[in-house]
Amino acid sequence: MEPPIELVWDARCGIAESCTWDAAHRRVLFCDILEGSIHAFSVDDGRHETWLLPEIVPSFGLCRSGRLVVALRHRVVLFDPASGAVEDFAGPVDEPDTLRLNDGKVGPDGCFWVGSMDDSPAKQKVAVLYRVTPDRRIERKAEGYGVSNGLAWSPDGRTMYHSDTRGPFIDAWDFDAATGGLANRRRLVTLSEAGGRPDGGATDAEGCYWSAGISAGCLNRFSPSGELLAKVKMPVPAPSMPCFAERHLYVTTLRHGRDPDLLARYPTMGGLFRLAAPVAGAPVGLFADD
Numbered sequence: 282m283e284p285p286i287e288l289v290w291d292a293r294c295g296i297a298e299s300c301t302w303d304a305a306h307r308r309v310l311f312c313d314i315l316e317g318s319i320h321a322f323s324v325d326d327g328r329h330e331t332w333l334l335p336e337i338v339p340s341f342g343l344c345r346s347g348r349l350v351v352a353l354r355h356r357v358v359l360f361d362p363a364s365g366a367v368e369d370f371a372g373p374v375d376e377p378d379t380l381r382l383n384d385g386k387v388g389p390d391g392c393f394w395v396g397s398m399d400d401s402p403a404k405q406k407v408a409v410l411y412r413v414t415p416d417r418r419i420e421r422k423a424e425g426y427g428v429s430n431g432l433a434w435s436p437d438g439r440t441m442y443h444s445d446t447r448g449p450f451i452d453a454w455d456f457d458a459a460t461g462g463l464a465n466r467r468r469l470v471t472l473s474e475a476g477g478r479p480d481g482g483a484t485d486a487e488g489c490y491w492s493a494g495i496s497a498g499c500l501n502r503f504s505p506s507g508e509l510l511a512k513v514k515m516p517v518p519a520p521s522m523p524c525f526a527e528r529h530l531y532v533t534t535l536r537h538g539r540d541p542d543l544l545a546r547y548p549t550m551g552g553l554f555r556l557a558a559p560v561a562g563a564p565v566g567l568f569a570d571d
Contacts, residue, residue: 286516289531290322290329290553297533297551298384298481299340300524302565305347309524309531311553312338319349319360322553324526332362340385342393344568350393350413352382357393357413359570371417380408384430384481384522389438389458391415391569394422396429396443404428404447412461415569422463431482431492436563440505442469442490444479451479451492451503469507477501477512481522481533484563493520493532500532515554517547525562531555 294313297320301310308321308330317337321330336353341360344350349360356372374382376397385395393413399405408426411419427447434441434456441456441463449472455465469490472479477494479501484490489510492501498518502511521533536544536551544550 283514284556286513286554286556288516288549288552289327289555290320291549292320292552293536293549294320294533294551295537296521296535297553298521298535299338299386300481300522300531300533300553301341301343302524302526302531302562303343304526304565309526309553310341310349311522311533312341314339315537319351319362320553321362322531324529330362332360332365334358334360334367337381339381339383340395342385342387342568343565344570345391346571348570350387350568350570352385352393352395354381357382357395357419371413371419374409374411374419376409377407383408383428384432386432387566387568388412388432388441388461389434389456389564389566390461391567392461393568394432394441396426396432398426398428398430406445406447410443414461420461422461423466431479433482433484433490434563434566435484435488435505436486437488440488442482442484444482444492446478446480446495449473449478451482451490451507453505470503470509472501480520483523483525483530485525485558486561486563488563489560491523491530493522495519495521495535500530513556517550517552517554518543519550520554525558528558528561529555530558
């Protein structure tokens with residue numbers, strides 16, 4: 282039996298991504314990549330807030346200071362929602378102009394992990410996964426991806442999950458939270474277009490990995506060994522990223538590039554959706570900027 286899924290904000294974003302639970306302010310944050318905006322949704326009263334940044338915003342994470350660490354096209358900045366101040370932090374990354382940064386998330390090591398993607402139609406496997414440290418170093422951790430995506434960590438911080446939407450596959454790595462070291466890369470699952478190419482991801486308190494199956498309009502829940510435990514059908518196509526907020530799942534979706542007939546059938550594509558979660562989520566990492 283499918284859980285009821287509620288549209289909580291008919292935001293109609295072009296590409297809504299980076300769905301993040303901000304427990305300190307009891308709000309869900311997400312970005313609209315091409316618009317260069319970050320949105321906030323209050324889970325208690327439904328209040329909306331939006332901030333515009335100077336470039337596209339592929340992803341971001343929470344900081345210990347209350348700021349956000351934000352990936353722009355080729356660089357990383359710190360953004361203060363309270364004042365609107367943007368501070369240059371790291372970059373530009375050493376990549377061709379045809380690439381841009383994409384999915385990013387703060388890890389248990391207090392660093393911002395962010396991958397890139399080939400932004401050309403070819404979607405060549407030349408993208409990189411980076412680790413951005415609080416002392417402004419940009420480390421290349423893995424490469425050879427079409428669209429780096431799906432970053433998430435197990436509740437104990439010992440496993441990192443990462444996907445290539447164009448793979449399409451999801452990998453797991455042994456993770457060292459003290460050093461940010463990766464080891465023992467293994468293929469968790471290989472997906473198909475019908476099964477749901479993996480977009481954004483999140484982990485729950487039981488150690489399972491939830492993947493937005495963007496091509497199949499669903500959320501896929503995988504065990505730590507890669508067994509498909511559940512598939513939740515979304516009310517609109519193209520879910521892009523889930524996040525846990527207490528005992529709910531919030532899911533961003535996109536509408537960019539969809540044909541007019543599909544948009545007429547599903548006018549709320551690009552909105553923020555909510556459903557009850559069977560378990561709580563894994564801890565949300567904070568960037569160690571203080």
